[in-house]
Amino acid sequence: MINEQIRDREVRLIGPDGEQLGIMSAKEAMFKAQEAGLDLVKIAPTAKPPVCKIIDYGKYRYELARKEKEAKKKQKTIEVKEVRLSPNIDTNDLNTKVNAARKFLSKGNKVKVTLRFRGREMAHMQSSKHVLDDFAELLKDIAVVEKAPKVEGRSMTMFLTEKR
Structure with a gap:
């Protein structure tokens, strides 16, 4: 979930450099992400409160796909x-x-x-x-x-x- 899709009251926010910014309302977190010119991405939806991070969403998706590809490469099927x-x-x-x-x-x-x-x-x-x-x-x-x-x-x- 990214940006406006995040409907939680409050979220734990992590900044673009990985530093903890604390617990705040989703609107406030959204505002901080827009200020930085980046996206607010929910990375741990099951946590209480959910963990969101200020990052470039396109780059985040690319990194996830790359990690998945690497994991697939390392996995060997035994024939x-x-x-x-x-x-x-x-x-x-x-x-x-x-x-x-x-x-x-x-x-x-x-x-x-x-x-x-x-x-x-x-x-x-x-x-x-x-x-x-x-x-x-x-x-x-x-x-x-x-x-x-x-x-x-x-x-x-x-x-x-x-x-x-």
Whole structure:
């Protein structure tokens, strides 16, 4: 709320330089803002009495938008990246997958490691669990197992997150 939109009887006024000017009527505060050639902006409407500040409203809106943009930039969404393996994966192929997972983890993402079974491989699910264990072992320097290997239909999954 700015200028004439402020309908409160009295407000706590803060000057353009951030100094406390005390509690006064809204009309008096409005007059002081006009004298300074600036706007009266209500910055804390829930306070008793509400806090108003004498500032340039356009500049104030710009600052708020800029702060919001900065906060949005700093906020990182954690994505879940998936690495798919097969039960009879070769050592070099496993190392390639480990390097991909390492890259994902270094960017702050979680990694879902999926061991997919096809056909006859379904009969040897538990004996293939070592592939996921080896994968986790190769990444133990930068990652920790968030969810242990668990069978879901035709696959076994495990989640890894970056060590804190």
